[in-house]
Amino acid sequence: MSVVSLPINRLHVTRTSLQHRPHRTLYPSRHITITKIQCNARQSDIISDNASFFRLLPLLAGSLGIAGVVTNRVFSGVAPMVAATSSQSRTDVLLIVMSAVLVLTGLQWLSLRSKPPTVVEPDGTPNISFHYPTLPDEAKSELQWVWESVQKATRTKSMVVFYSNKCIWHTGYANNTLTSTPTLSSTTAQPGPICKLAMSSGSGNYLANLVLFPGRVEFTSYLPKNTQSAIIHPIGKEGVVVLGGDTQRGYTRLDQAWVAAVADKLEVTLENWRPSGSGFASY
Secondary structure: OOOOOOOOOOOOOOOHHHOOOOOOOOOHHHHHHHHHHHHHHHHHHHHHHOHHHHHHHHHHHHHHHHHHHHHHHHHOOOOOOOOOOOHHHHHHHHHHHHHHHHHHHHHHHHHOOOOOOOEOOOOOEEEEEEEOOOOOHHHHHHHHHHHHHHHHHOOEEEEEEEEOOEEEEEEEEEOOOOOOOOOOOOOOOOOOHHHHHHHHHOOOEEEOOHHHOHHHHHHHOOOOOOOOEEEEEEEOOOEEEEEEEOEOOOOOHHHHHHHHHHHHHHHHHHOOOOOOOOOOOOO
16 A cells, blocks of 8 residues: 655645555546646645734835835925926826825734634544444554544544444544443434435535534534534545534635545545444444
């Protein structure tokens, strides 16, 4: 099994790393989308990394414009008085107005500061590590790699995987109703309407502010009640992966694209396996 190259500080997906089997191509159109999102993400990083400079640009441009008009008046020999009949005067007035707009825009941009996202401590049971008893070793290692990757590179605190309407993987935090070594025989850890819609439609869903989402009860039945955001992405037609984060709007477009690519890879891994029994034996 090939391994996806994943630096801790950056989620990165390449086309060759997504090919689990040589004879099967995993959604080539989605690879193109991921490449475009990666390019946009790199451009966004340039702006976000130099936010202070870009905020100053309108102010600097406006100041230079006003200084240029005054300097031109001083050294060009034009009378300092503004005459309505003079084309030079009309041009100077227009430039001053435009420069003043840029200065005001720059001052407004400097006064605006985005509020840093609030990180909450998940109100749930930590260190959950459940896998389906008959899950193949290959699938276990791959799911464990996915969990370690998203945990280190994003704000993910919980990861749940459903397959064939059964919970086959749960790591991280869980609802307070579960202990650190619980059984799921008396719980309702099953995919709800949103997860089933994702599987039937083949498209994922990103809930950036789960606290305000009316259907959050579907996820808080097995995730911490104060889970702030969630990514729901199908694994083919029979499975879905749910990631819960501790920050509102904690996932970028690149994160979502990476999850989509990994879900394609998991589909290949799980396509010939079916869970048997209750699936809720032990954690």
